[in-house]
Structures are given as structure tokens and as C-alpha cells.
Amino acid sequence: MHFGSxxxxxxxxxxxxxxxxxxxxxxxxxxxxxxxxDISEKQGTPDPVTTQPSAAESTVETQPTAAESTTxxxxxxxxxxxxxxxxxxxxxxxxWTNPTEQKRESVCTQYVDESGAGQVLRYVCSCDVEACPxxxxxxxxxxxxxxxxxxxxxxxxVASGCDDSLMAACGSSRGQHGFCEREYDALAxxxxxxxxxASALLACFEQADGxxxxxxxxxxxxxxxxxxxxxxxxxxxxQAPCESDAGQCSPTESGFDCTCTAGFTRxxxxxxxxxxxxxxxxxxxxxxxxxxxxxxxxxxxxxCRCTDDTEPQTLxxxxxxxxxxCLTPLVNTCGGSADGPNVWPH
Numbered sequence: 315m316h317f318g319s320x321x322x323x324x325x326x327x328x329x330x331x332x333x334x335x336x337x338x339x340x341x342x343x344x345x346x347x348x349x350x351x352d353i354s355e356k357q358g359t360p361d362p363v364t365t366q367p368s369a370a371e372s373t374v375e376t377q378p379t380a381a382e383s384t385t386x387x388x389x390x391x392x393x394x395x396x397x398x399x400x401x402x403x404x405x406x407x408x409x410w411t412n413p414t415e416q417k418r419e420s421v422c423t424q425y426v427d428e429s430g431a432g433q434v435l436r437y438v439c440s441c442d443v444e445a446c447p448x449x450x451x452x453x454x455x456x457x458x459x460x461x462x463x464x465x466x467x468x469x470x471x472v473a474s475g476c477d478d479s480l481m482a483a484c485g486s487s488r489g490q491h492g493f494c495e496r497e498y499d500a501l502a503x504x505x506x507x508x509x510x511x512a513s514a515l516l517a518c519f520e521q522a523d524g525x526x527x528x529x530x531x532x533x534x535x536x537x538x539x540x541x542x543x544x545x546x547x548x549x550x551x552x553q554a555p556c557e558s559d560a561g562q563c564s565p566t567e568s569g570f571d572c573t574c575t576a577g578f579t580r581x582x583x584x585x586x587x588x589x590x591x592x593x594x595x596x597x598x599x600x601x602x603x604x605x606x607x608x609x610x611x612x613x614x615x616x617x618c619r620c621t622d623d624t625e626p627q628t629l630x631x632x633x634x635x636x637x638x639x640c641l642t643p644l645v646n647t648c649g650g651s652a653d654g655p656n657v658w659p660h
Contacts, residue, residue, distance in 0.1 A: 402426075402435070405476040407484070411492040411519060413529055413536070419443045420484040422471050425464065437471025438464060439483035493519050494544035496585065501592055505600050511588040518547040528552060531586070549585050556587035561595035563587050570594075574607075576619045577626045582610050599640040603650030606640050616640065620648035 402424035410417040422439040440446045446467040454460045471479025480486055495517040501510035518528040519536070526544055527536035528551035541547040553565035561574035569583040574595035584590040590610075597605035604620035616639075619626040627647060635642045638652075645652045 403437075403476045405480050405488045407480060407486040407488050407491060409486065409491045410517075413517065413519065416444075420480060420486050421448065422476050422479040422483065423448060424476070437473075437476060437479040438468045439471050439479055440465070440468050441484035441486075493517055494548060496548050498586060498589055501589070504596055504598055505605075508596065510596075511586070511592055514586060516548050516552060516585055518544050518551060520544065526551070549583065552585055554587055556591055558591060558595075561591060563591045563594065576605070576607065576617070578607075578617055580610065599644055601641075601644060601648075601650040601652075604644060604648035606644045606647075608640070616643055618644055618647045 404421070404423040406419060406421040408417055408419055418441075420439070420441045421443050422437055424435050425438055427434045427436045438448065440448050447465055448468055449462050450465045452461040452463055469483050472482045477488060480488060495515060498511070498514040498516070500513040503510050514531045516528060516530065518526040518539075521527055521538075524542050525539060526541050526547035527538045528547055530537050530552035533552075537551045539547045539551045541550065549569060550565070550567070553570070555562065555564050557563070559575065561572055561576075563570040563572040565587070566581065569581065569585075570587060570590035572580050572582065572590055572594035574580065576595065576597075580594040582590045582594055584593070593610035595607070598608045598616075599606055602621075604618060604623070606616050606618040607626075609615060609617075614631050616629050616631055617626045618629060629643055629647065631639060632643065641652055644650070
């Protein structure tokens with residue numbers, strides 16, 4: 315954990331849902347409890363699968379708030395406004411088998427079918443949500459609320475659940491298929507005259523023999539690996555040694571070992587050397603009397619190296635310090651200015 319770090323170190327974890335599918339998951343919410351209560355009142359507890367009307371026959375009409383109207387307008391007006399209550403069941407898959415092709419998002423979701431005598435929960439699916447959004451908005455007459463309809467191109471799911479609907483309609487199970495990826499956000503400078511790593515995206519693709527080939531920064535062709543595990547391939551496919559005035563890093567089986575000029579070593583699980591070097595060996599804060607460094611793997615210690623020191627000092631983080639967890643121990647340990655022109659960042 316980085317205490318008070320000013321670096322942009324956020325990582326997008328692997329997800330089963332793409333940004334588009336996540337938006338679908340959010341905006342296709344309906345009041346499941348209310349629908350279930352209405353079904354129970356009117357029909358006992360019916361099997362929600364008996365008669366399936368065509369997708370074109372199903373219409374949902376709502377009176378959205380201003381915020382909800384904005385949601386309807388997103389993605390070509392293909393999303394319904396958010397009703398009160400919790401989300402209904404929804405699942406998705408993402409398939410990407412080649413960097414020259416587009417990712418394909420498949421989504422199945424429950425909806426409240428009100429075309430018959432009562433409300434019935436059914437599943438509907440799109441096997442390519444970019445080409446076929448689940449919902450579209452109808453023409454709006456002056457003074458009337460917008461109508462939100464199921465798209466004519468969606469297909470009916472099956473009664474036995476979301477995963478079964480996804481398999482029956484699209485031939486896919488939920489999750490990622492054929493690839494894995496990791497996005498590295500650009501890092502912010504922590505002292506003058508730095509060149510922090512820019513943003514980068516690593517992606518690995520499953521090959522016919524079960525191994526993986528990966529896209530690496532600066533490489534025109536995919537880099538082949540013997541790794542059958544996609545996440546392991548992401549970690550080692552793009553490895554190469556690197557160095558700067560701050561130190562040098564060498565590849566290992568689990569990332570990089572870095573030796574820092576400030577007098578300490580660190581091991582980090584990173585797939586890119588410039589990220590490993592910057593996070594391990596560049597200071598988090600500095601002034602005219604020294605610099606302090608976070609541990610990129612987390613922890614409750616900070617390393618400070620004063621200008622006149624021959625060795626760095628490892629300090630326990632003070633739990634009573636908030637806001638300047640790096641600058642405060644730097645000034646307390648080495649002296650110097652807490653707000654002078656040499657302090658970076660401030």
C-alpha cells in the first residue's frame with residue numbers, strides 16, 4: 315500500500331466485463347423485488363419462462379430523472395434509464411483472439427416482460443453488444459417520456475439462467491476468452507528532470523498449442539512464450555534489463571530485482587522494466603537535504619537517504635502523520651525545507 319503517494323500507480327485489474335459490458339450491467343437494472351412481488355401477487359409463483367414474446371414486441375416505458383435521461387443518451391441511446399431497486403441477473407463474456415481483430419462482447423440480461431397479462435422475468439442476449447445494443451430508444455413526442463425498447467436484433471435466452479442463456483445464444487461462457495491484458499498507467503514525476511514511464515498496454519493471446527504470444531511496447535510483432543498461463547506470460551514476455559541514474563533492474567522469474575543508487579535493493583512483480591525501476595528506485599519526495607522512498611510492494615516502512623549519509627535509513631511509518639507521510643519523515647530525519655523550491659512534488 316502506498317501511504318500518501320502522489321504517483322499515479324493505479325492498475326486496472328483483469329475483469330470479466332469490458333467497460334461497455336459494465337455499463338450494460340449498470341444501466342440494465344430493473345426493480346427485481348417489485349417484479350417478483352407483482353408476479354407472486356398476480357400469478358402465484360410462475361415459471362418465468364413459459365411464453366416468450368419476440369424481442370420486437372417487448373417495450374419498457376419509464377419517466378426518467380435528468381440523470382437517467384443522460385444514461386439513455388449514452389452509446390447511441392441504447393440504454394434504459396435506471397429504475398429504483400436492485401439490478402437483475404446479468405452475465406457477459408469477452409473474446410479476443412488476435413490483435414488485428416476487435417474484442418467481441420457478449421451479454422445476457424434479465425428484463426421485465428410486461429407484454430402479457432402480468433410481469434414476467436425473461437433473459438435476452440446480444441452476442442455482439444457493439445453491433446447490437448440490448449436496448450434502443452424510440453422517437454419521443456413533445457411532452458411524452460422517452461420509450462426504451464429491446465433491440466430487434468437481440469435473441470431470447472433460456473429459462474435455466476444467465477450462464478445457460480449465454481451458452482445457448484452465443485456459444486460462450488462468462489469471462490475472458492483467448493487473451494489476458496494489463497494496462498499500465500503513466501507515472502507522475504516525483505522530482506525535477508525525470509522521465510517517468512508513459513502508459514502502456516500489454517496483451518497476450520492464446521496460441522493453437524496452448525502457449526501465449528504477447529504484444530510488447532516497441533515491438534511490431536508478437537513475442538512468443540512457452541507459458542501456458544496467460545498471467546505468467548504477461549509477467550515475463552516483455553522483460554529486458556534497464557538502468558538509469560536511479561539504479562538498474564534485471565529480470566527474474568517473478569518480475570525484476572532492482573539495485574538502487576541510494577543503497578538498497580528491491581524485488582518487484584512487474585512486467586515492464588522501466589516501471590519496476592521507477593517504482594523501486596526513484597524517490598517519492600526529496601529536498602535539499604535528502605530523499606525518501608516507498609516500498610512498491612507495500613509495507614509499513616519508508617527508506618530515507620540524507621545527503622551526508624553513507625547508508626540509507628529504514629524507518630517505521632508514523633501512524634499519527636497524515637497528508638505528508640513522505641515529506642514529514644524526510645524533514646524530521648534529514649532536515650531541510652518542507653515547502654522550499656527544491657521540494658518535489660509539493
